[in-house]
Amino acid sequence: MTRRMLASSAVVIGAAALAPFARAAEKMRKKVLAYNPNATPKPPYSPAVAYGSLVFVSGKASYAASDPKDIRVCTKYALDELAKELKNAGSSMDNVLKVQVFLRNIDDYAAMNEIFSATFVKEPPTRTTVAAIIPRDSLVEIDAIAFI
């Protein structure tokens, strides 16, 4: 082999060797996701962000629920919205690792729990629940971290 042939074959082999790593590095870029990408007005945050096999889902609030004054309807609505977002990301409710629940009224805790435990039946995620003031007078907001 001439030196030139050796050099060019080294480049080809080197590129082939590094290509899988380049693809892996590309996969590790953050991906912005939304099950409803045409929601208006466009929010200043992303509904979901994935990185590798983790996905972070922004809080789903309950102001658009069919009965925004009923905590059970609101909780079901927020969890259903979460499920849609997770499905769009290639994840699922079974893959949820951690949930944050924000309630307008701390007294709604028991009712929220009813709906929550009916949704996360087996091996539920970790959770913290607090009462806070939520935008648009929402009774509940729920966010999640899950794996894909």
Place this chain on the structure above:
Amino acid sequence: MSKLLTRRSFAGFVSAAFAPVASAQSALRKRIFHAGAPANPPAVYSPAVGWGNLLFLAGKGSGTAPDPEDIRNCTHHVLESFAVELKNAGSSMDKVLRVTVYLLNPEDVPAMNEVFAQHFPKDPPARTTIIVRTPHPTLVEMDLIAGI
């Protein structure tokens, strides 16, 4: 072969080219941990969920602290129970990455900080502290994410 491409470096290139690349789809499954006996009836959420090299601990309040009216005692109690939960899952306090602190009274921040620093003396975790109402009467509640 010339000095450009020795047999050893050629072998290195070839094995690197065939190195497996982690796929974006996760083969990891979530693992549930609980340092105490499993709750009966089953809890609505899990005290600790591990996935890959991450561990999520659920919110823990200070209602069961020996002196639930004393913020220092309450903070010690919560952090000590985390130490037990972390150890049970194969982690430790020095692997804690991020803590969220939920306080009832904003005046309790300095005292909570004092105790917090005692439990995380070196390279403390990232932290966010907010004032909220929690489901059960408690001066302080915390949750965290750690590495395993």
